Amino acid sequence: MSKNWNPEADIATQKQLFEAIHDRYTEATTDRFAEAYKEEFLYRPILDFLGESESLIELASGVGTASGWMREQRPGLEISGCDISESAARDFTARHGRPCYVWDLTKPIEPPNRYDAVLVMGGIHHLVGDLPTAFANIGKLLKPGGRLIMTEPNADFVLEPMRQFWYRVDKQHFDAENEHALSHPRLVRDHAGELKPVGLTYFGGLAYFLLLQNWVLRIPNGSKKWLAPALMASERLYHKLPGRLPFASFIACWQKG
Secondary structure (H helix, E strand, O other): OOOOOOHHHHHHHHHHHHHHHHHHHHHHHOOHHHHHHHHHHHHHHHHHHHOOOOEEEEEOOOOOHHHHHHHHHOOOOEEEEEEOOHHHHHHHHHHHOOOEEEOOOOOOOOOOOOEEEEEEEOOHHHOHHHHHHHHHHHHHHEEEEEEEEEEEEEOOOOOHHHHHHHHHHOOOOOOOOOOOOEOHHHHHHHHOOOEEEEEEEEEOOHHHHHHHOOOOOOOOHHHHHHHHHHHHHHHHHHOOOOOOOOOOEEEEEEEEO
């Protein structure tokens, strides 16, 4: 790390980036094609990991489509949100009628409540500026026996060098200094602490990029209606491959002792 590194400047830059992309990100990742992908390949495995959880906070929540879907399946589930973006927090509360805290998770927080589950949909890789503090905050948010469920880009993906290049050149959508893909084995080694891994699955082939990441690939949302049927069918076959190298992302579940 450079001796001239300024964490406050990095946080401000990242917050400005998230505010700038909020509307485009939401539009591309909450249409019916993106939601169908997430429901089949992300939400249902996450629902299994939730077990009997009665309360959940979604970190880096955006408008809270994931936590909202979980509540639809479990009507008694009490949800809350957290985001660094005021726009996202405002939209979460308007959509769900539930609190959404504006927190920077790379700084210590003192949360007012603890939860049975913490859900993070691709948010931890934005916190690499201070992962120890981020995981300490997650520990504060969890009740004993509570679960952290996270989906993150997989640093062990065979095409990871291409993704790193993409992060560096696409400054409109990425802050390469403060976000990068994560290796689950390294996360466990360096940051699990009092949390014990209890579940792991890898996912993400071509459909992941064209139905969920099309906005950064500059592929129009309107193209999804033509692409989705073949992409979803091929994704089901692709997910039969073994190991972690073929897959762009992972879903992990850790439990607090």
